[in-house]
Amino acid sequence: MTxxxxxxxxxxxxxxTAPQPTAASEPLRPGDILIVQIPGETAFVEPIQxxxxxxxxxxxxxxxxxxxxxxxKAGVVIRKALAKVYRDLDRLVVYVKERRLAIxxxxxxxDPGPVDLADGATVQMALNAAGGLAQGxxxxxxxxxRQGDVITFDYKRYLDTGDKSxxxxxxxxxxxxxxxxxxxxxxxxxxxxxTLTAAGDAAEDGKxxxxxxxxHRPGTFSFKSGNTVIDLLMRAGGVTRxxxxxxxxxxxxxxxxxxxxxxxxxxxxxxxxxxxxxxxxVFVPQASENIETGARTVYVMxxxxxxxxxxxxxxxxxxxxxxxxxxxxxxxxxxQIRILRTDGSVDPFDLQAHTEGxxxxxxxxxxxxxxxxxxxxxxxxxxxxxxxxxxxxxxIIGAVHRPGRYEWAxxxxxxxxxxxAGGPRAEADTAHVQILAxxxxxxxxxxxxxxKEFLEHGGEFSSLPAxxxxxxxxxxxxxxxxxxxxxQWVRQPKExxxxxxxxxxxxxxxAFNEGLAFLDILAAAQGPTAQADLRSVRITHRGGSDARxxxxxxxxxxxxxxxxxxxxxxxxxxxxxxxxxxxxxxxxKENTVxxxxxxxxxxxxxxxxxxTILDLLAEAGGPSDSALQDKIVVVNxxxxxxxxxxxxxVAFARQGDFTRLPVLRAGDTVYVPNIQQSNWRIFSEAxxxxxxxxxxxxxxxGM
Amino acid sequence: MTxxxxxxxxxxxxxxxCAPWPPHGQGGMAETASAEFNGMDGGHRLACTRGxxxxxVHVGAETRQPALxxxxxLQWNRAARALAGGLEEDAESDMEQLDVLLTDLIDRLAxxxxxxxxxxxxxx
Numbered sequence: 049m050t051x052x053x054x055x056x057x058x059x060x061x062x063x064x065t066a067p068q069p070t071a072a073s074e075p076l077r078p079g080d081i082l083i084v085q086i087p088g089e090t091a092f093v094e095p096i097q098x099x100x101x102x103x104x105x106x107x108x109x110x111x112x113x114x115x116x117x118x119x120x121k122a123g124v125v126i127r128k129a130l131a132k133v134y135r136d137l138d139r140l141v142v143y144v145k146e147r148r149l150a151i152x153x154x155x156x157x158x159d160p161g162p163v164d165l166a167d168g169a170t171v172q173m174a175l176n177a178a179g180g181l182a183q184g185x186x187x188x189x190x191x192x193x194r195q196g197d198v199i200t201f202d203y204k205r206y207l208d209t210g211d212k213s214x215x216x217x218x219x220x221x222x223x224x225x226x227x228x229x230x231x232x233x234x235x236x237x238x239x240x241x242x243t244l245t246a247a248g249d250a251a252e253d254g255k256x257x258x259x260x261x262x263x264h265r266p267g268t269f270s271f272k273s274g275n276t277v278i279d280l281l282m283r284a285g286g287v288t289r290x291x292x293x294x295x296x297x298x299x300x301x302x303x304x305x306x307x308x309x310x311x312x313x314x315x316x317x318x319x320x321x322x323x324x325x326x327x328x329x330v331f332v333p334q335a336s337e338n339i340e341t342g343a344r345t346v347y348v349m350x351x352x353x354x355x356x357x358x359x360x361x362x363x364x365x366x367x368x369x370x371x372x373x374x375x376x377x378x379x380x381x382x383x384q385i386r387i388l389r390t391d392g393s394v395d396p397f398d399l400q401a402h403t404e405g406x407x408x409x410x411x412x413x414x415x416x417x418x419x420x421x422x423x424x425x426x427x428x429x430x431x432x433x434x435x436x437x438x439x440x441x442x443x444i445i446g447a448v449h450r451p452g453r454y455e456w457a458x459x460x461x462x463x464x465x466x467x468x469a470g471g472p473r474a475e476a477d478t479a480h481v482q483i484l485a486x487x488x489x490x491x492x493x494x495x496x497x498x499x500k501e502f503l504e505h506g507g508e509f510s511s512l513p514a515x516x517x518x519x520x521x522x523x524x525x526x527x528x529x530x531x532x533x534x535x536q537w538v539r540q541p542k543e544x545x546x547x548x549x550x551x552x553x554x555x556x557x558x559a560f561n562e563g564l565a566f567l568d569i570l571a572a573a574q575g576p577t578a579q580a581d582l583r584s585v586r587i588t589h590r591g592g593s594d595a596r597x598x599x600x601x602x603x604x605x606x607x608x609x610x611x612x613x614x615x616x617x618x619x620x621x622x623x624x625x626x627x628x629x630x631x632x633x634x635x636x637k638e639n640t641v642x643x644x645x646x647x648x649x650x651x652x653x654x655x656x657x658x659x660t661i662l663d664l665l666a667e668a669g670g671p672s673d674s675a676l677q678d679k680i681v682v683v684n685x686x687x688x689x690x691x692x693x694x695x696x697x698v699a700f701a702r703q704g705d706f707t708r709l710p711v712l713r714a715g716d717t718v719y720v721p722n723i724q725q726s727n728w729r730i731f732s733e734a735x736x737x738x739x740x741x742x743x744x745x746x747x748x749x750g751m
Numbered sequence: 752m753t754x755x756x757x758x759x760x761x762x763x764x765x766x767x768x769c770a771p772w773p774p775h776g777q778g779g780m781a782e783t784a785s786a787e788f789n790g791m792d793g794g795h796r797l798a799c800t801r802g803x804x805x806x807x808v809h810v811g812a813e814t815r816q817p818a819l820x821x822x823x824x825l826q827w828n829r830a831a832r833a834l835a836g837g838l839e840e841d842a843e844s845d846m847e848q849l850d851v852l853l854t855d856l857i858d859r860l861a862x863x864x865x866x867x868x869x870x871x872x873x874x875x
Contacts, residue, residue: 604818604821605818607821608817608818608821609817610816610817610818610819612816612818612819612859613818656825657825657826657828657829657832658825658828660779660780661779679772681773682776684836684838684841686838686840686841687840687841687844688840691837691838692773693773693774693775693776693777693836694772694773694774694775694776695775695776695779696775706779706780706783706784707777707778707780707781707784707835708775708776708777708779709776709777709778709779709780710775710776710777710778710779710836711776711777711778711779711781711832711833711835711836711837711838712779713829713832713833713841727772
């Protein structure tokens with residue numbers, strides 16, 4: 049045993065001290081460069097390289113085998129060969145100038161073939177000398193073939209690590225073979241690097257993981273132990289913006305396993321990662337195929353540049369979400385933003401007011417699951433009325449041409465507002481313009497202004513009612529026609545109404561104000577009818593504490609045109625236009641003359657002091673055939689008692705003496721006796737009676 | 752006897768036939784004959800009032816106060832008729848009212864406010 053130990057020690061020492069072949073003494077290899085010099089011979093100026101067969105090409109001599117010989121021995125061989133041609137070889141010098149490697153590079157390189165490399169060159173240098181790797185080369189399986197042996201090495205790993213031990217040391221006459229990737233297929237086509245890498249890097253399908261769907265570079269990737277789905281996705285270029293990251297499918301060992309990457313990224317829990325092995329498949333579906341229902345999703349809809357579902361984190365604010373969605377478009381109605389809560393409630397938010405600082409409300413809190421709706425502006429051609437906040441606007445409604453809501457400035461007046469609204473319409477009741485304003489006690493007070501009077505008569509500007517922002521001006525409307533007045537009577541307060549009854553075209557209740565006059569309302573009621581008795585129009589004045597009725601002779605107004613005749617009427621008054629043939633009770637005895645007796649139409653007739661008894665008799669149809677025309681009796685209703693006179697119509701007709709017309713006044717009575725009541729008739733009848741009596745007496749006496 | 756009876760019968764007939772009729776009336780159109788008032792009580796006053804009315808016509812009453820002028824004229828007619836018709840009491844009352852109307856007319860034409868309480872008497 050001890051001997052054995054000593055033997056081993058001696059052997060080790062021997063091995064350590066044994067002479068190592070130096071570079072200068074190493075046998076010549078193909079590619080080495082020799083210097084062969086014979087002074088005076090110009091043919092030996094150029095260096096001579098050992099070819100791949102180990103031969104050196106000498107001038108005048110030809111090939112001489114020197115491969116495998118030491119430099120000294122090669123010198124001997126060369127001298128011996130040259131001696132056949134050259135006599136004086138005393139000063140022949142042979143030495144190795146440079147040791148080189150003659151390598152062949154084949155396979156997926158750009159310029160395959162023999163390459164001449166300096167001594168000590170590596171595989172990488174050889175590949176570069178061959179023009180570099182061609183696209184589609186399989187880097188982890190490059191081969192070095194040496195004297196029948198094949199050395200396969202992982203060039204990629206060398207590139208990753210820089211570890212030279214991973215690649216074989218080259219020897220002259222080595223053959224480097226770069227295989228093609230299986231992905232290149234069996235058909236020769238042009239590849240580009242992106243295509244090749246996009247298709248994955250797996251050399252063997254059975255050991256690869258296929259990643260496809262919404263990733264940037266779907267392909268088959270070689271699986272390495274410990275790789276996770278995340279690693280594979282990253283090698284595939286990551287997911288696209290359309291990827292449904294919470295619905296990734298992994299086919300592991302033939303079993304589909306869902307993978308919610310979002311949840312994993314949120315929580316970091318490794319248990320959520322599915323086990324991955326060679327041959328598995330990872331599919332990333334499109335997000336649009338499913339509705340986003342993530343636990344941290346907020347939805348932004350409507351007029352934003354990028355509506356959609358957005359992920360939020362704890363503390364993400366409204367503005368961040370809006371900014372992420374690109375912000376509101378120019379069509380957005382930013383005053384009407386709505387936030388639809390998950391519990392079904394809806395919160396409005398006025399972004400414009402918030403940005404202007406006019407609203408003190410905080411930004412709305414947006415929680416996961418909420419939806420932000422940015423509606424579209426209703427009218428994009430006009431400036432939105434919402435641009436003007438209530439404390440800067442004034443409203444005008446009613447009978448103006450453009451009622452609406454207008455921006456207000458304190459220096460403006462009611463006239464400015466009415467003018468801006470296009471002025472009052474024809475049917476506007478400008479005498480009762482109402483102004484609703486905050487009275488300072490959170491109540492809206494109403495006051496009325498007679499704009500009509502101001503327009504007609506003018507006045508101080510200070511007499512115009514003060515209008516402030518936030519106020520409302522109402523211009524009421526007069527009924528357009530009598531039918532309207534009926535349908536709208538409920539809208540019309542009685543203090544603005546007047547009543548017209550009797551013989552007018554459209555009796556009823558009419559809108560009226562103090563700026564209107566009797567003829568206005570009579571015309572509105574379509575005027576008196578043909579049956580109207582214009583001489584006795586009556587107006588009941590209801591406004592005062594005492595009952596008062598005005599009688600008005602409208603016919604006199606028509607005859608004379610005297611405006612002073614027109615009665616002043618006020619709202620709530622009642623106008624009555626009686627008919628010509630009223631019930632007899634309605635005719636007072638003071639205003640009529642009674643005509644009795646033998647006339648065509650006895651009765652009571654209106655009479656005034658422009659008429660005479662002749663007019664009256666004519667109106668009463670004239671004396672009848674049985675009238676006692678020379679004894680027409682007139683009874684005057686005098687202040688000192690009734691006084692009777694007779695009128696001899698027959699004598700008047702004969703003589704035409706107008707002085708014989710009796711006085712006749714309203715309240716008097718005219719009686720036309722019957723001819724039976726004449727003196728002569730009475731006398732003749734009495735005479736006849738007397739003769740008859742006398743005859744009877746004589747007969748009695750004769751008997 | 753017979754003659755006596757006949758005389759009695761005629762007397763009875765005459766008595767029956769001679770029923771009393773009122774006197775004839777006049778003045779029913781007195782405004783057309785102003786001469787009737789000459790010498791009458793109140794005739795002068797009536798003529799004076801007529802003159803005032805015509806003066807008012809000349810200063811434009813027909814265009815400026817036509818209705819009041821009309822009423823004044825009617826009242827004048829009424830007063831004239833009453834006077835000419837023997838209704839003296841009524842004529843007096845009518846002329847009082849006529850003075851009121853005339854005063855009103857004059858005031859209105861002069862641009863003065865009407866004074867209802869003013870006594871119209873003494874104008875004529």
